[in-house]
Amino acid sequence: MVDSAHQPTESTEDEPPGPALVPAQRRRRFTVDTTPLRIKPFRRLWSSTVVTAIGSQLTAxxxxxxxxxxxxxSALVGVAGAVALVPLVVFALWGGAIADLRDRRTLLLFSNAGIAVTSFLFWAQAALGMHSVAVLFVLLAFQQALFGINAPTRTASVARLVPEAQLPAATALTSTVAQFGQILGPLLAGALAPVLGISTLYLVDTLALVITLWAVWKLPPLPPLKTAARRAGLKDVFDGFRYLWPRKLLLVSFVADIAAMVLGMPRALFPEMADTYFGGDAALGVLYAALPVGALLCGVFSGLYSHIRRHGVMVVLSVAAWGLAVAGLGLAHSLWLAALMLALAGAADMISMVFRGVILQSEATDEMRGRMQGVFTVVVAGGPRLADLLHGTVGEAVGARGATVGGGLLVVVAVVLLAFVVPAFWRYVPVAAKRE
Incomplete structure (x- = not known):
């Protein structure tokens, strides 16, 4: 579906036309396609994401x-995951509805400022030595509620800032930054915490969030295109589900990710696998790092994405590749092979994430895009947590290897069945690609 939302709201920077661009265009066929960064509003949104992607991991x-x-x-650490999940799910769905009915720039300013204040309060309680788990849980719940509002709003804004043909490149740039943050953020946290203390991590995140407010402030207004701005209620949230149900392309893209994450994310088994098969704590760090490293390396070659027309095929193949790589992890008898399988899985997940994101941005109309991004946030955040429960339980019964191999193979079966039941998804080509 094409609407005026796909036209950038601010002109791009001047670039020399004609042959002078040819070498750059050739390079972008393989490396990161930075074309969307020429558009000032998108560059501002993306730059704010760069900072928050790293800073948020410090607090995480x-x-x-x-x-x-x-x-x-450790049990209370596990409870913190549940404390974070509930407000994230609720406010991602509600926040998506708000993003469709209010100015998205204003909503980003509000949520970013709220997260910055929450991070400051995290710093204050740590600096004062309160040692209160209850206070941490309350702050964590507020932070995740604000993130639930911010995430779908931020993502839904992308299609208003770049042309439709640049959505694959823009989505890849955003996803690559997120993966980069997942690698660099924990590394910085591990290095800074013993030297400067936990409170410093919160303070750095606070300062980073304050800096991003300027970039968000400079965005153009992003009001609703077809409806007058108004308050979002429960009916608007349910309207999003009613909108999604008959749109099989969007529905299949969500189900494919749920299948991949719930059936094929053996994260809960990493400690057992590291201890039993690969030599202990040092191996655990390798297993956790391998997924985002593979995704980041795949993002480096995101220039290829803009030249692919069969987006449905890419989702099906990448989800199947994820499943096969996870099954390979379960069969690996050496740490280097396990890391390789996880890196391949991370690369496959990056490809799947990009093309599922583009399908969502292209097929959802602007007045529903925030709500669809809210569902997307719930799927991305909730799927791995359900997987932790499933794999932990099954792994206890059949062993870590059996649960990992079986889960990976079930992913392949599930995505093949989805492609068979909804062949239109396999054949899907976005409108912008059809016009080329």
């Missing part, structure tokens, strides 16, 4: 570390 590491340091309880 600091909270469970502080809980464990204060209590010595």
């Amino acid at each position: 590491v600091a909270v469970p570390l502080q809980i464990y340091d204060d209590t010595g309880s």
Whole structure:
């Protein structure tokens, strides 16, 4: 579906026309396609994402570390995951509805400022030595509620800032930054926490969020295109599900990701696999890092994505590749092979994420795009947490290897069945690609 939302709201920077661009265009066929960064509004949104992707990981590491340091309880660290999930799910769905009915720039300013204040309060309680798990849980719940509003709003804004033909490149740039943050953020947290203390991690995240407010402030207004701005209610949330149900292309893209994450994300088994098969704690760090490293390396070659027309095929093949790589992890008898399988899985996940994101941006109309991004946020955040429960339970019964191999193969079966039941998804080509 094409609407005026796909036209950038601010002119791009001047670039020399004609032959002078040819070498750059050739390079972009293989390396990161930075064309969307020529558009000032998108560049501002993306630059704010760069900072927050790293800063948010500092807090993501600091909270469970502080809980464990204060209590010595891994169970309470696990409870923190549930405390974070519930408000994230609720407010991602509601926040998506708000993003469709209010100015998205205003909503980004509000949510970014709220997250910055919450990070400051995290710093204050740590600096004052409160040692209260209850306070941490309350702040964590508020932070995740604000993130639930921010994430779908931020993502839904992309299609208003770049032309439709540049959506694959823009989505790849955003996803690559997220993966980069997942690698660099925890590394910085691990290096800074013993030297500067946990409170410093919160403070750095706070300062980073304050800096991003200027980039968000400079965005153009992003009001609703077809409806007057108004308050979002429960009916608007359910309207999003009613909108999604008959649109099989969008529905299949969500189901494919749920299948990949729930059936094929053996993250909960990494500690057992590291201890039993690969030599202990050092191996655990390798297993956790391999997924985002593979995704980041795949993002480096995202220039190829803009030249692919069969987006449905790419989703099906990448999800199947994820499943096969996870099954390979379960069969691996050496750490280097396990890391390779996880890196391949991370690369496949990056490809799947990009093309599912483009399908969503292209097929959802602007007045529903925020709500669809809210569902997308719930799927991305909730799927791995359900997988932790499933794989932990099944792994206890059949062993880590059996659960990992079986889950990976089930992913392949599930995505092949989806392609068979909804052949239109396999044949899907976006309108912009058809016009070329």
